Amino acid sequence: MTSTRSASVSTPTTFCCANRLTMAGPLSGLKVLDLSRFIAGPHCAMILGDLGADVVKVEKTMTGEDSRLLAPFIQGESVYFMMFNRNKRSLTVDFRHNKAQELIRRLATEADVLIENFRPGTMDKMGCGWETLHELNPRLVMASLSGFGLGNRLTCEPCFDAIAQALSGIMDLTGEVDGRPMLAGTFLVDYATGMNAACGVLGALMHRMQSGEGQMVDVSLMGSASAMLMTAIPEYLVFGREMSRMGNRDRYVAPANTFETKDGHWVHIIGGSDAHFPRLARMIGQPELLQDPRFARLEARLQNVDAVEGVVAQWAKAHTVDEVMAAVSKAELPSAKVRTVGEALRDPYARDAGHIVDIEHPVAGVVPSPAPAQRLSRTPTAVHRPAPPLGHDTDEVLMTWLGMSAEEIEGLRAEAVI
């Protein structure tokens, strides 16, 4: 299963002038076992990998993690899979095999961190539940990501990002006032769950460095979604007010919305605070608005939001996008033309700022990808290796982590354990 295909990565322009070859990430030496699938868990493990940890992804034999089957593909390699699994090595096991479960226990005994998002109970059924692993390795930090969190009546229900958006209320908060509830255009709950789990794992590791004690980290899609409800929870529970969707209107300042220009583009303009609004009024040539009691102060503008945004909409509709952008820039109002992803990527800024990294994959070739979101000055984050071909590192990991001989590994392979 191992191969000698080399994997190299081009270096993005970085603030921290990183030299990848001589500087390791802050988690260098940390061993992470990633048993997770799809986005939330893999994203969590990938963040630790970006920070320099040695992440071993454990996948089922034959087909590997389910997301390897998702389109689109480059040379047969799933782009989706590649986006969430760089900086990892791949080891395959047949999870149903007793000897594979024993292997997982042995690997967990060597690991610092284990990440999993099986349906709750599955790890126990494999003999790899928290109590077992904790006894084998009291220093282990184990993160369980699930839809509904552990220890409640919904714990075992299946969940996905869209389900959490629908159930939590986030979806009802998104969309046009007279339209249906909308999903965000990205898997925001999955991402948030992965990031929250990474924070929990790192916090637990900090504690471990002082106490030697490992612990369990429980993070859920629903908990992560609830944590992004902004003021909606107290608004409902204290005032009995339901927040619902309101298009692109800001909830806290006015005017701030997306306006259409004469030539059919969309521009988002934020001019709602008491610091911004005078500049906006002058920009649109209507300084008299500042004397109008309906508009003079933020509180009044929020009450008369249709009127004040109507004035801005009328102004935008009378100008081209270039004229609008020139005006908002001169007025120093936070504003932007709404861009497609392609427009964003054609802007040299994307590469100048280091948000894109070209990852060379042994099969797919060069795959431009999002760069690590954290940039550290002394121990830089970096892409050290591409997403792994299935089972690429099984032998290597079994040899180095567990000290297995080539014969033992061949034996396991003959039994279809790995």
Added chain:
Amino acid sequence: MTSTRSASVSTPTTFCCANRLTMAGPLSGLKVLDLSRFIAGPHCAMILGDLGADVVKVEKTMTGEDSRLLAPFIQGESVYFMMFNRNKRSLTVDFRHNKAQELIRRLATEADVLIENFRPGTMDKMGCGWETLHELNPRLVMASLSGFGLGNRLTCEPCFDAIAQALSGIMDLTGEVDGRPMLAGTFLVDYATGMNAACGVLGALMHRMQSGEGQMVDVSLMGSASAMLMTAIPEYLVFGREMSRMGNRDRYVAPANTFETKDGHWVHIIGGSDAHFPRLARMIGQPELLQDPRFARLEARLQNVDAVEGVVAQWAKAHTVDEVMAAVSKAELPSAKVRTVGEALRDPYARDAGHIVDIEHPVAGVVPSPAPAQRLSRTPTAVHRPAPPLGHDTDEVLMTWLGMSAEEIEGLRAEAVI
């Protein structure tokens, strides 16, 4: 400015059976100085506070952090401010005053972590730039959150969550196919930036525990937004395909969408993978779809997504929401009725799972709020204190962190430094 008002917090039901009074969070003893405003920075600092760090929020005198002025209010206290600033103490300074800038340097000398999201360059102008603080305290980890990241041509441009959504392409990915680009219903980029920064800070602290070295963490709204573009970056840069919005349709499996029921509710149904689709076909009484070459396999369904989703839409429209939910539940398809925030909060699950925590604020009273998103078994996250009244802890922090006498503090107050 100090007061004797007590602040207590009720304990949520937690998986980890936390006893707040005897168990501290994993970052207990860590000193964090939070100079940040609005959401991304405060959310980062709040995560560290949830994990047990001692977070001191430094605010401008008289009015405090700008978000204290944002509606809605409970007893004059901004709900918005309270949502992002629990588990912090408040210290006020006049940032423009030389002696205040000296105070910040002294506090940074005592701190483990400093978080700021001033416009890049502002910290330097105050004599509190990275080089200065690093020289004073080589162990300091400093996180700078900005719109565009450090060291590029847009570094000093202002940015907000909505601007990053518009510029990055996320907004163009959200909304109906024939509608305008939509903002997500929550500040997803701000949240992501805060979480990414927390990961970066914790990674840097891990490195510091081994090396003693502090460093700088650079996290941006645009970098965090780009990191959530899923497959859109390689799709455009490799295939030249623009991803754009497609309503609530899933990009990777079909059918998966939000369907209207006979009684006017919305239900999100995921039945698109090859594992799910046979169950869906039988559920809607059309097992013959499995023999139809247009629908038999995922790849074909993605090409005939209008047709396959049309069949499901027709079925949903012929049934009430109760009938639909009973059917999807029986078929074990991941599905949910789209709920308002109020509906989500009326479900006992929200409290049973510990996603809501009642925080007792000395002025606002009990404010139900989202709970920490991480749950740790041994060193639990918890809300130890409510968002602070402005300047509530100025004296206490100056005395305990800097060993100042009451006379010195009175002197600074007389000079309007604090």
